[in-house]
Amino acid sequence: MLTSTVPCGIAPTAEAANAPASANASDCEFGRDLVAALRARPRSISPKYFYDAEGSRLFDRICELPEYYPTRTELGILQRCAAELAQLAGPQAEIVEFGAGSLRKVRLLLQAFDAPARYLPIDISGEHLRDAAAVLRREFAGLEVQPIVADYTQRLLLPQGEGGGRRIGFFPGSTLGNFSPEEALSFLRRAAEVLQGGALVLGADLVKDPRVLHAAYNDAQGVTAAFNLNLLARANRELGANFELQGFAHYAFYNAPLQRIEMHLVSRERQAVTVCGERFTVEEGESLHTENSHKFTVDGLRALAMRAGFRPGPVWTDPQRLFSVHWLHAP
Template identity: 85%
Template sequence: MLSAFGRDLQAALATRPRSISPKYFYDAEGSRLFDRICELPEYYPTRTELGILGRSAGEMAALAGPGAEIVEFGAGSLHKVRLLLQAFDAPARYVPIDISGEHLRDSAAVLRGAFAGLDVQPVVADYTQSLQLPPATGRGRRIGFFPGSTLGNFTPDEALGFLRHAADLLRGGALLLGADLVKDPHVLHAAYNDAQGVTAAFNLNLLARANRELGANFALPQFAHYAFYNAPLQRIEMHLLSRVRQSVSLAGERFAFEEGETLHTENSYKFTLDGLRGLAQRAGFRPGPVWTDPDRLFSVHWLHAPQGVSA
């Protein structure tokens, strides 16, 4: 029986144009490669957002209040949340949610060692789907944390759906949301086409994962990483481009690729401040303070969730 990854990849290969969710990047190897991307000189989002959090964590802590519970969507390596945990007043609990279970458990163990006494309850789940959080602690407000502009990986409709779901989960609390901003296309191009080829390896790892987990026979040298800024849609697009005419086998089926045909693996939408705040309002949030870097490359938003008891 095929896994969810196998079923979704099979469906993607059977349709035109071909496209698959970027959530499948994040097996253990993909998560490791993404950690390397975050350290690249061309990849400004991580260090820029860390700078914003470092300068403004005290203000964020004051908004959160004492005894807050932090719920991080797509937690990854748990680096950025450390700035919040250090600044917040006696946080009651930290709930990281991520689809990559092995990577999440390892990161959670490291975090427990760094924050003795902190209740860390990792949840291995796809946060884009309906999920159940542990019952609220009752000590403070539930604060969602969604850094890295991961919201930009969703289609506009998916982004609205995620924010509506988050607003319901966080009732009575707030969401701290990172959002990458519209900027010079040359800066964007460099960020997704780094000189060391780490982003290319990250993209191609999706095919390597299919070979490892699903018994597919993708010939990685016959595919190329292809990323560009689609200005009218205000998004980076990442594709895997077939260098030659070829066929691929998956679960007993064969799928043909023409030369130049692509598998679309990711979008990364960029936002304006007003556009993001308007989207949040449509989802039920009340926009609060927003913090940016001096060059206005990136933004972090405080979004007040609707009142009521959180789920």
């Protein structure tokens, strides 16, 4: 059994009392939340912990998979509507991207917008974000790129803009669907405050044939499974946990009544795991719920945005209505 470090803020068991407390702040939060998840019934944890450097790399691979339609479909929509978005944004806009990732999609906005003044990508994966930002600076030599390593689901204090343009938020990939309905409303309310006088460009995946959804989250190459299991591998690397990855199975399905994909890690057998010095028994068939991906209707998304304080504007979709991009005014 591996020796564990004890992240701050967790009440350790007697077994862990003498372990070194050497975790950084990110480890502290991850450790607290994973221990809380394993103590709870049912067990669930935020999908934000997927995105260490390895998780971000795996997600980039997912976006290239033939079964995974959201990325290429949204990119196609953005390519078609980029000029309209630029006209709505106006000159010298400041772009704030929530959950920036690899910064692939924002390039379409930066190329189309009229002399954007500054780009603020926000992401929890600092190493991945800094590498992507360095590449972007080389591509857009005159653009100020200021990466912010932060959890964008919490209240944000962004640096004051120096230009005269509007602040335009960018939240692609239907990441909003990873939140519960209450969390989605809270995020949109905070975004409306941050973007006052500007707007939010929001990507939202749409309700569709469940067979299409099932294939998207259960790819033939097993990349999504590796992405899901990386959460446990990350716990082993960063928290000194002792998860046996082969003891867990990736399981994803469409919950039609709740209009969401659910992802779980299901225990293949009865097993004991140790995280942050605390020992847990996981029974055969028990799961750790790692992600929800809610799907929207266009009218439902617009109604949610209005509740959050936005004024819905134009909406763009692909011909098959797989995905949607929304312009939401922030009064």
